Amino acid sequence: MNWLRFFGLVLPLTLTRQWLYFTTTLSTSIFILLPLSIITYTQYYKTLIPLNSSPIQNLNFTKTGNPSISKFYHYSNSIFANYSNFDYDSELKYITNLNLRIICPQAPTTKKVSYTFQSNFSIVSQGSFILDCDSHLIYSHNNWIIPHNLKFWVPPILTTLSNSQKFNIEICEFKGSDLKGSNQEFSLILNDHGYLIDDSGYLIDDNFSNLRFDVKWTGFRYYLVKYYYTCFAFGTLVFFLISGAISILTSYAILFINYNKNKRAQSTKIKIKKEKGV
The missing domain is CATH 1.20.58 (Methane Monooxygenase Hydroxylase; Chain G, domain 1)
Incomplete structure (x- = not known):
């Protein structure tokens, strides 16, 4: 403690030892x-x-249909369940997780979008979700810290003003034995029940839309994940x-x-x- 003496300070030996014990214990605990x-x-x-998810497969959608009946569909690219660098566990179940990012039109709209997940042209699973393009709802989903009324009072870097929504959908379940070594070819079809999907309708962002097969954990391991x-x-x-x-x-x-x-x-x-x- 020579540096303390330089300032004219003198510490009792007991206090010095206590401080030494404290710093030693603290440094040992942290480092x-x-x-x-x-x-x-x-x-x-x-x-x-262990490794619980298959590699991510990016989805690319193509719009097709018949304009005369105002009915359009979004068809995805082919989805394969077999991977060279991933092996399914035959004893486990796998959830088909679909991640979609949909860009809403400028005009507020609410649509019921249906999806069909099929394998070799046979239907595996069907379902639907609601696309609500209300601007306040989209903002609250993308910014859960900054309130909507304060979005113009903070720097733009702190907020996300994108007009897109994210959807995570559990389509169906497969047994690992059904996917292991399988040559099945899946595809996904989206439609909005006959409403016209024209240039003012929603768009699917292919850069952030993907699908993967995740292990269905149960019990204690479910909460860990x-x-x-x-x-x-x-x-x-x-x-x-x-x-x-x-x-x-x-x-x-x-x-x-x-x-x-x-x-x-x-x-x-x-x-x-x-x-x-x-």
Whole structure:
């Protein structure tokens, strides 16, 4: 503490030792135990949750139909279930996850969009979703921090003024045994129940529309995947507390052993001195 003496400050020896113990414990916890806890949880997660998603397949839609009856469809490109760098687990179930980004027209509109997922021209699954192109609703979906009325009072970099909506749809489920080694060719068809999809209608952004097959996790592993960041923070904290408790117990055990050794050595010395005195 020579630098303290330079300023004319003198600290008691007890306070200096306490400060040294505190800084040593804090630095050890941050730079050793915390990284070890993060690594331990990461390995724990990888053990329970191996590679659980197939590679992403980008979707490209083509609009076709008959203008005379005001009926148009959006056909996707071919979707293949077989991958060279991914192997399905025959014992697990897989969810077909569809991600769509749809750009709404300038005029507010509400549409019911139906989809048909088919394999080799046979229908696998059908469903629908609502496309609500209300500007306030779109803004609230894309910006959940900055309120709509304050969007012009903050820098543009903090808000997203895009007129697009994201949709994540679980189309259907497959057994891993049905997908493994399969040569099935899937396709997706979108339509909006006979409403005219013209130049003023919605557009599908192919750059952000894709499909993949995800493992359907159940039980404890479902929450590990669904709430990844929450479980990551909580799991890291648990492993940190466990490692900290083990470190403290080990330290006290070593101190206790050394204390007993010193005590026995001291008692031996006293005994020897007494014998010599006799």
